[in-house]
Amino acid sequence: MPTALITGASAGIGKAFAEELAARNTNLVLVARSEEELNELAKQLREKYHIQVxxxxxxxxxxxxxxxxxxxTKEKGLTIDLLINNAGFGDYGDFAxxxxxxxxxxxxxxxxxxxxLTHKFMRLMRERRSGSIINVxxxxxxxxxxxxxxxxxxKAFVRSFSExxxxxxxxxxxxxxxxxxxPTETNFFTEANFPPELASRTNEVSTVEExxxxxxxxxxxxxxxxVIGGFSTHLITKLAGIVPRKTLLNILEKQFRV
Incomplete structure (x- = not known):
């Protein structure tokens, strides 16, 4: 039975990964700061799917x-077949x-x-010549x-590094x-102190399950x-390569300013 390690596993996308992989008969190692939520999730998954968590x-x-x-993982003798680096957060505001x-x-x-984490587990995957890594x-x-x-x-670093x-x-x-x-149905906007008037403009929101x-x-x-989302989400990924840089930055500054 394969084993997946998931960071940021107590809520949002990380929790959804845990639930989906448990349903696929995958043992789990769940990492997060929130002890109570993490232990409750682990208990539910063990009881429902009879896997090791x-x-x-x-x-x-x-x-x-x-x-x-x-x-x-080494002390437990666990082989991590799938590493999911999901933990992360944002923060809205003027950097200065x-x-x-x-x-x-x-x-x-x-x-x-x-x-x-990628470096540590990739070395072992190289030795086995097998394994998978998902960076969110x-x-x-x-x-x-x-x-x-x-x-x-x-997030631009994560994309470039992963590719x-x-x-x-x-x-x-x-x-x-x-x-x-x-945009995804998580508590990202709240944790990032996102202004409600900006968050309310978001459309085509995906569920964590999607x-x-x-x-x-x-x-x-x-x-x-x-890239996961609707038409406008995929369109945004193309704009940086089409719109002149200065123009793009001026548009984005006005769009995200409160």
Missing amino acids: DVIVKDLTEPGATGAVFDF EADEERQIKMVQLNVLALVD SSLAAFQPIPYLSVYAAS ALWAENRQYGIRVLVSCPG VVRETLKALERGDSTV
């Missing part, structure tokens, strides 16, 4: 956290006025923890976004996919990248 309560922005996650620590933690979680990015990866500057930049790894690792039998969902299903289908196809 291990829980790691960790804040991945803390020093040594990614190493502790990796060591846990934003909380400095929160911006740094965003880079630590969205970028550094993802790179470290965002529609924000396709263009800079004023007032979401660090978040968009971090490069897809090309590097095909010869080793390892699949790497970056998933770029558009994001998970489309992502897993793309992984099975061997794709490097999947």
Whole structure:
């Protein structure tokens, strides 16, 4: 029976991945900060699907956290067949006025923890010549976004990094996919302190279940990248390559300014 490790597993897309993979008879290692929610989810999945579910309560922005996650799997003798780097958060606002620590933690979680976990588990996948990695990015990866500057930049990093790894690792039998969902029914806007008037403009919102299903289908196809959403979501991914950069940035600044 395969085993998947999912970060940010206690809610949103991460929780939906856990539920879908459990239904597919996959053992799980669930990582998140929220101990109560994580333990409750693990209990439900064990009882419903009769799978092994291990829980790691960790804040991945803390020093040594990614190493502790990796060591846990080694001590338990677990082979991670699928790594899902889903943990991440955003923060709306003028960068110069934003909380400095929160911006740094965003880079630590969205970028550094993802790179470290990918490196640690990819080495073992290379040795076995098998395994899969899903890195969850965002529609924000396709263009800079004023007032979401660090978040968009971090997701652009995840997209570029993942696509490069897809090309590097095909010869080793390892699949790497970056998933770029558009607006999704999660608590992202609330946690990112998004102004309600901006959040209310969002249309074509995907469910977390749709994001998970489309992502897993793309992984099975061997794709490097999947964009999830309606027509306008896919259109946005093309604009950065068509509209002059200065024009695009002026449009986005006005669109995201309150």
